[in-house]
Amino acid sequence: MFSFLKKIVSPFAKKIKALFSNPPDDAAFEHLEQILYEADLGAEMAAQLVDQIRGLYKKNGKLTSEEVLAFVKKELLQGLLPYRPPTDRAKPLVILVVGVNGSGKTTSLAKLAAHYLREGKKVLIAAGDTFRAAAIEQLETWAKRLGVDFVKSQPNSDPSGVAFDALAAAKARGIDVVLIDTAGRLQTKTELMHELAKVRRICQKQIPDAPHETLLVVDATIGQNAIDQAKTFHQFTPLTGIILTKLDGTAKGGIAIAIQKQLTIPIQWIGTGEGAEDLERFDPISYVNALFS
């Protein structure tokens, strides 16, 4: 699990260990704060951890680097939500995928389709990103490649209409999982956020408790902005989970921990590449363990 971490984030533990192999001076503590900050744990958590470790050294000057590492690990694990598997009781299970432009929504949706296909489910994907013709084509290409049902409408049409048609088709065809793509939107554009709320309302006209999952796709490389994005999206369209993408392209794996410490929305999945297979379930506790393995 989380094998990609070995390549990119593991040096994190190694760096901390090296730093405390000799009794630390002020520069060592500053360096530690920088390492934690660069790993994207957030400025506040980084500063707090460093203060705590300074305190530990005051009490015991003979602290070993292993003990420092064990302390950091214990602190990171504290308060992390345990893994929550996605809902799978509803049929069809309706999953709405939201997020800003380029975060990896469409790719993640295709990865989810591949995941449910492997589970033997009948999958339908809906091209709710009606903003650009190219977005509809991108999803249609995935649908063909994966061999799943596909519902679209005209470019620039109302995305709620696509959602409505997709759920009607899913009910008629005995589909197990419906994945609805949406156009990228900045969380600061209120009218676009209201459009998402409308997509949800229209889904409920077909299936009263749909969407069962609303997943925010967040690019891990944007760092602490991820937290602001999640907070605002959550206000307009209650999120049940997060897909954190592009963890393969960043040494900042700490953002996953920062998100889980600051929000009560679980990261359900992480994206670790551009292929349909590059999606892993996220369990925060195993993740922290992997960071330190």
Ligand SMILES: Nc1nc2c(ncn2[C@@H]2O[C@H](COP(=O)(O)OP(=O)(O)O)[C@@H](O)[C@H]2O)c(=O)[nH]1
């Ligand atoms: N390396 C990497 N690239 C990703 C990942 N997820 C998406 N991408 C790439 O990010 C770009 C934008 O993805 P797309 O799904 O079109 O984003 P959307 O605008 O949110 O729908 C594409 O080039 C994807 O291949 C990931 O987990 N890792």
Ligand SMILES: [Mg+2]
């Ligand atoms: Mg897209």
